Amino acid sequence: MTAHAAVAAPRSGLRKFLRRKDDHGGPPRLTPGWTFAAWLATLAFFAPVAWMVLTSFHQEADAATNPPSLLAPFTLDQYELLLGRDITPYLLNSAMASVISTLLVLALAVPAAYALSIKPVEKWTDVMFFFLSTKFLPAIAALLPVYLIVKDAGMLDNVWTLIILYTAMNLPIAVWMMRSFLAEVPKEILEAAEVDGAGLPTVLLRIVGPVAMPGLAATALICFIFSWNEFLFAVNLTATNASTAPVFLVGFITNEGLFLARLCAAATLVSLPVLIAGWAAQDKLVRGLSLGAVK
Amino acid sequence: MTTLIPAPKAVRAHPPHQPGRRETVHKWRRRFPLLPALIFTVVVTQLPFVATLIISTLQWNILKPGERHFTGLSNYAFVFTDERLRTAVLNTIVLTASVVSISMVLGLGLALLLDRRFPGRGLARTLLITPFLVMPVAAALLWKHAIYNPDYGLLNGTLNALYRLFGAENGPTIDWVSNSAMPAVVVALVWQWTPFMMLILLAGLQAQPGDVLEAARVDGASAMATFRFITLPHLRQYIELGVLLGTIYVVQTFDAVFTITQGGPGSQTTNLPYEIYLTMFRKYEYGEAAAAGVVVVIGSIVVATFALRTIASLFREEVSR
Numbered sequence: 001m002t003a004h005a006a007v008a009a010p011r012s013g014l015r016k017f018l019r020r021k022d023d024h025g026g027p028p029r030l031t032p033g034w035t036f037a038a039w040l041a042t043l044a045f046f047a048p049v050a051w052m053v054l055t056s057f058h059q060e061a062d063a064a065t066n067p068p069s070l071l072a073p074f075t076l077d078q079y080e081l082l083l084g085r086d087i088t089p090y091l092l093n094s095a096m097a098s099v100i101s102t103l104l105v106l107a108l109a110v111p112a113a114y115a116l117s118i119k120p121v122e123k124w125t126d127v128m129f130f131f132l133s134t135k136f137l138p139a140i141a142a143l144l145p146v147y148l149i150v151k152d153a154g155m156l157d158n159v160w161t162l163i164i165l166y167t168a169m170n171l172p173i174a175v176w177m178m179r180s181f182l183a184e185v186p187k188e189i190l191e192a193a194e195v196d197g198a199g200l201p202t203v204l205l206r207i208v209g210p211v212a213m214p215g216l217a218a219t220a221l222i223c224f225i226f227s228w229n230e231f232l233f234a235v236n237l238t239a240t241n242a243s244t245a246p247v248f249l250v251g252f253i254t255n256e257g258l259f260l261a262r263l264c265a266a267a268t269l270v271s272l273p274v275l276i277a278g279w280a281a282q283d284k285l286v287r288g289l290s291l292g293a294v295k
Numbered sequence: 296m297t298t299l300i301p302a303p304k305a306v307r308a309h310p311p312h313q314p315g316r317r318e319t320v321h322k323w324r325r326r327f328p329l330l331p332a333l334i335f336t337v338v339v340t341q342l343p344f345v346a347t348l349i350i351s352t353l354q355w356n357i358l359k360p361g362e363r364h365f366t367g368l369s370n371y372a373f374v375f376t377d378e379r380l381r382t383a384v385l386n387t388i389v390l391t392a393s394v395v396s397i398s399m400v401l402g403l404g405l406a407l408l409l410d411r412r413f414p415g416r417g418l419a420r421t422l423l424i425t426p427f428l429v430m431p432v433a434a435a436l437l438w439k440h441a442i443y444n445p446d447y448g449l450l451n452g453t454l455n456a457l458y459r460l461f462g463a464e465n466g467p468t469i470d471w472v473s474n475s476a477m478p479a480v481v482v483a484l485v486w487q488w489t490p491f492m493m494l495i496l497l498a499g500l501q502a503q504p505g506d507v508l509e510a511a512r513v514d515g516a517s518a519m520a521t522f523r524f525i526t527l528p529h530l531r532q533y534i535e536l537g538v539l540l541g542t543i544y545v546v547q548t549f550d551a552v553f554t555i556t557q558g559g560p561g562s563q564t565t566n567l568p569y570e571i572y573l574t575m576f577r578k579y580e581y582g583e584a585a586a587a588g589v590v591v592v593i594g595s596i597v598v599a600t601f602a603l604r605t606i607a608s609l610f611r612e613e614v615s616r
Binding site for chain 1: 322325326327328329331332333335336339340341342343344346347350404405408409410411412413414415419420421422423424425426427428429430431432433434436437438439440441442444446447449451452453455456486489490491494495497498499502533536540543546547549550553554557567568571572575576581584585588589591592595596598599602603606607609610
C-alpha cells in the first residue's frame with residue numbers, strides 16, 4: 001500500500017465503517033485504516049497495565065531510570081519479597097472478606113430473586129427498585145454511623161465487619177442480576193412440571209438450576225470483584241488485624257523512599273484475581289455491571 | 296406497568312376451602328424467600344442513614360467530649376455556607392462531569408470499532424477492559440508513581456526519550472500532579488471508566504435489530520444517516536444508562552483522590568467524599584460530616600431518580616417482551 005493510500009484509507013473507511021451487514025452473516029469488517037486505529041487505541045489503554053507488569057519484574061535500580069529502561073534484566077525478586085513477609089496476611093483478609101461475603105450474598109439473593117421472578121410476589125417491581133435505590137446511597141454518607149456502631153460493638157479491625165458491609169453493598173446488585181437470569185427460565189416448562197406434580201426441590205434442581213447456573217457464577221464474580229476492590233470501608237474500619245489488600249497498597253502513597261518496582265509488583269499481585277476472573281467472564285461482565293438491565 | 300407473567304397456577308390447582316386464611320398463608324410462603332434479603336438490606340443500609348440524619352442535628356466534636364448537644368439545622372447552615380464545602384461541591388461536579396462525558400465519548404468510539412470484525416478483535420476487547428479490572432487503588436498508585444512521577448514516571452520518561460531522539464540534552468521535568476492536579480485525576484479516572492462505557496454501548500450495538508439496518512440500507516440511506524437516525528436513537532437508552540451508572544459511581548470517587556492528590560494542592564481536587572472523610576477523621580466534626588453526608592444523599596437521589604427512570608424503561612421493555 002502506498003503512503004497515499006494509507007492516509008486516504010480512514011476517510012474512505014468512514015462510510016464503510018458506519019455500515020453494518022456489508023457482507024452476509026456477522027458484522028462487517030473494519031478497513032485496514034480503522035483496524036490500525038482500533039489497535040492503537042487498545043494499546044494506548046493497555047500501556048499503563050503493561051508498564052506496571054513490566055516494572056514489577058525489574059530491580060528497583062532499573063525501574064526508576066529516566067528514560068525508562070524497557071529491557072532491563074527480569075527478576076522475580078519483588079514478588080518474592082512481597083510474598084515472603086508483608087502482603088500475605090492482607091491477601092488472606094481480602095480473600096476471606098470477598099469469598100465469605102460473596103457466599104452470603106448468594107445465600108440471600110438467590111431465594112429473593114426466586115421470589116421476585118419465578119413466583120413473583122405482588123408489587124415485586126417496587127421491591128426491586130427498593131433494592132436498587134440502596135445502591136444509590138453514597139457509601140461515604142453511611143461511613144460515620146457505621147464507624148460509630150462498629151466501634152461501640154467492639155468490631156473495629158475485624159474481618160467480619162467488612163463481610164457484613166460487603167454483603168449489604170453487593171446484595172442489591174446480586175438480586176437484580178439473579179432475577180434477570182431466573183426470568184429466563186421458560187414459564188411453560190415450569191408450568192408443565194407443576195402439572196406433572198413435580199415438587200419444589202425437583203423443579204429447582206432439574207429446571208431452574210441448569211438455566212440459572214451461569215448466572216449464579218456471573219453474580220458471584222461481580223460480587224467478588226467489588227468486595228476485593230473495596231477501599232473506603234477497609235481503610236477506615238480496619239487497622240492491623242483485618243486490613244485488606246487495598247489497605248496494604250496505601251503504604252505506597254508517599255513519594256519518599258518509594259520502591260517503584262515493588263509497588264508495581266504489589267499492584268499487579270492484588271489486581272491479578274480480578275483480572276483473571278474478569279477476562280474469563282467478559283461476556284457476563286456487562287450484564288452484571290448494568291445490574292442485568294443490559295444483556 | 297403491564298406484566299405478562301402468567302397468574303400463578305398453584306392457586307388454581309388447590310381451590311381454597313377457607314379463602315382468607317389459605318391465601319394469607321400462601322402469600323407468606325411466597326414472600327418468605329424474599330424476607331432475609333429484605334430485612335438484611337433494611338437493617339444494614341437504612342438504619343445508618345437514619346443515624347446520619349440524627350447525628351446531623353448534633354453539635355459533636357469528639358475532641359470536645361461532653362459538649363455534644365442538639366443544634367437544630369445549624370450544621371446544614373454551615374454546609375451551605377462553608378467555603379471548603381462549596382469548593383468540594385464544585386470539584387465533585389467538575390470531576391464527575393468531565394470523567395463521565397469524556398469516557399462516554401471515548402467509550403462510544405471504541406464500542407463502534409469493536410462492533411466490527413477486525414483481526415484480533417477478541418484480544419483487543421480483553422486488553423481494553425483491563426483498566427476497569429485493575430484494583431482502583433492500585434490503578435491510582437500506578438498513575439501517581441509510575442506515570443506522573445516527575446523523576447522516573449513514564450510520561451516524563453517518554454518525553455525525555457523523545458528529546459534525546461531529536462538531539463536535545465534532556466527533556467523537561469514536569470510535575471504533572473502538582474501542576475495540573477484535576478486533569479491528572481480526571482485522566483486516571485477516564486482511563487478506568489472508558490471500558491465500562493464501552494462494554495455497555497457494545498452490548499447496545501449488538502442488541503440492534505439487523506433487519507431495520509438492512510431496510511435502511513435497501514432504502515438507500517447513507518451510512519451517516521443510518522448512524523444518526525437509527526443507531527444513535529437506539530443507543531440512546533444505553534448511553535443514558537452508562538452516563539447515569541457512571542455518574543453514581545464517579546460522584547463517590549474516593550480511592551483516586553485519596554491516593555493521587557490527597558485533595559491537594561490546597562483543596563483543588565478535594566471532592567465531597569474526600570471532604571467528608573477529612574471532616575470526620577481529621578477535624579472530628581461528626582455533626583458537620585453527617586450534615587454534608589445528608590446533602591450528598593439528597594444530590595444522589597436527584598441523579599438516581601433519573602437513573603431509575605432509565606433503568607425502569609429498559610426493565611419494562613424486558614418484562615413486556
